[in-house]
Ligand SMILES: Nc1ncnc2c1ncn2[C@@H]1O[C@H](COP(=O)(O)OP(=O)(O)OP(=O)(O)O)[C@@H](O)[C@H]1O
């Protein structure tokens with residue numbers, strides 16, 4: 001006979017040691033994942049010599065030179081000429097003149113960035129909006145050939161989108177959508193809407209139809225019932241889907257490179273061109289990349305509660 | 319308040335018939351219970367009355383107005399769903415006043431009516447709480463509150479007590495009945511629990527396999543079931559069925575069960591089968607040495623003042639309900655006698671009860 005153990009463990013309890021091991025593993029992984037990001041962030045605040053020094057500098061004198069270079073275009077002048085201009089008017093003039101440069105005007109980064117914002121968020125909104133309606137329709141109504149249609153929608157994702165780049169390029173040139181924000185919004189929406197329909201349909205399927213039916217017998221119209229009862233419960237699904245769509249549209253490089261050059265160029269094809277502009281300007285690239293990463297980070301942090309609930313959806317619901 | 323009339327209502331899902339040619343009238347202010355085993359089409363019938371499902375055939379009248387194809391939102395009927403369907407993103411107050419908010423009533427009136435309903439259901443202290451943390455009983459009350467606040471023409475309740483545990487169910491049953499007395503609205507209540515049905519109903523509508531079998535007052539259904547299914551479905555433990563020799567002539571008042579002649583209520587019609595089935599409820603059998611049918615005691619269950627004795631006879635295993643004062647032992651051979659006035663005879667081919675003097679006093 002053995003005595004009853006003085007400590008009883010329930011099956012779900014995690015021991016302190018496994019917690020410690022898990023913590024170490026997670027921390028190690030986080031470090032590995034975060035190092036490139038920290039590197040980018042740091043490079044943005046280095047001076048050009050620091051940014052290419054070998055061995056790499058971990059401690060350095062931070063400067064905003066990278067950001068100034070990112071937002072301006074400059075010309076190289078002789079020290080005599082610079083002296084003749086009189087004292088610098090602003091702090092960024094001063095920074096530039098230290099390297100024998102004179103600021104000749106703003107760079108195109110701000111416009112490219114704005115294009116990215118308009119195209120990224122615009123296409124995300126459209127894809128999620130259309131996806132929500134389509135998902136609701138597929139989930140709740142008798143749609144003829146429902147399964148075939150859903151498969152067709154999914155099948156648009158089976159090829160890498162870039163495989164159709166040439167036809168789209170020709171088509172866009174023909175109908176005047178080349179190098180327009182509208183063209184890019186439509187294109188990214190088309191790519192994203194399949195993902196959006198499928199993801200959101202899963203979420204709508206999880207919401208019992210009794211919710212709307214209760215509203216219907218209480219005198220609400222179908223649309224009102226949808227807005228009042230289904231939409232609020234789809235919040236986490238919509239948040240999760242929006243992030244996926246935004247990440248694709250925001251990071252997309254190949255189509256942007258091919259279809260936009262002037263007017264509607266987005267940040268991804270623009271940032272590499274910084275390298276070519278005034279020698280290897282790594283701080284400017286670092287600054288541009290940092291600013292480029294920011295919206296996704298902010299968006300994800302803002303929606304993180306919804307997102308977590310979205311990912312665990314179905315697993316914990318009764 | 320309204321009368322609901324259903325005529326030849328049918329619902330097919332593809333080839334599958336969920337509700338078959340149902341016709342009945344639910345009277346104004348009546349508490350009408352639809353009873354039947356799982357999958358027999360109760361919910362489907364209710365959903366057609368509510369306008370959530372369109373019938374394949376037939377008509378639905380609400381106070382003589384044909385509402386068969388009117389959308390649910392325009393029928394002014396309240397529905398309580400099986401799983402309550404409370405909105406998780408709204409608090410109790412919002413859930414209850416939800417039906418009023420579409421009617422664009424003045425704020426003050428909405429608040430006042432919500433308060434009234436909440437007090438009536440004793441949940442006024444919960445009004446500002448989220449529905450997530452409520453107990454199942456309170457959730458039930460919120461669902462009822464949402465239904466009664468609108469003063470609809472009729473209430474449809476789909477197994478509203480199904481999610482509650484047994485003890486609580488009895489309590490809610492009573493509350494629900496009290497509530498019905500107070501608002502005295504036409505109510506259609508769906509359940510598969512015959513005890514609930516017997517307890518609450520003005521009339522019970524028994525369904526099986528998509529068909530309405532019988533509509534009657536609870537006692538009527540209990541004493542004068544028109545089919546063998548109804549007889550067996552109502553009552554715990556269920557009715558004893560004994561094989562008997564068929565072929566009955568009108569006016570006959572005896573039947574042969576296992577070689578023994580048993581008196582039955584005088585028949586009004588003939589039965590031309592080789593076999594018949596005699597139905598006897600446990601309380602319509604008694605133990606006695608003079609009994610015509612003999613058997614061995616197989617089990618004894620004590621139930622308060624009464625006991626349920628199971629007897630193995632040559633005609634099958636029979637349950638007998640007798641007072642506690644009668645002493646029986648396992649394995650003992652006992653005689654069984656029948657309360658002849660209450661016996662039923664069924665035609666095994668059609669499942670129907672043979673008409674007899676038992677049915678003479680029937681209300682319908
Ligand atoms: N939308 C539908 N499509 C196909 N079949 C359906 C549909 N709705 C119900 N049925 C079928 O119709 C039959 C009757 O269903 P119904 O929900 O009315 O049964 P019920 O009597 O309410 O049973 P329960 O006690 O289980 O709720 C069931 O066999 C069910 O599978």
Ligand SMILES: [Mg+2]
Pocket residue numbers: 360361362476
């Ligand atoms: Mg049901």
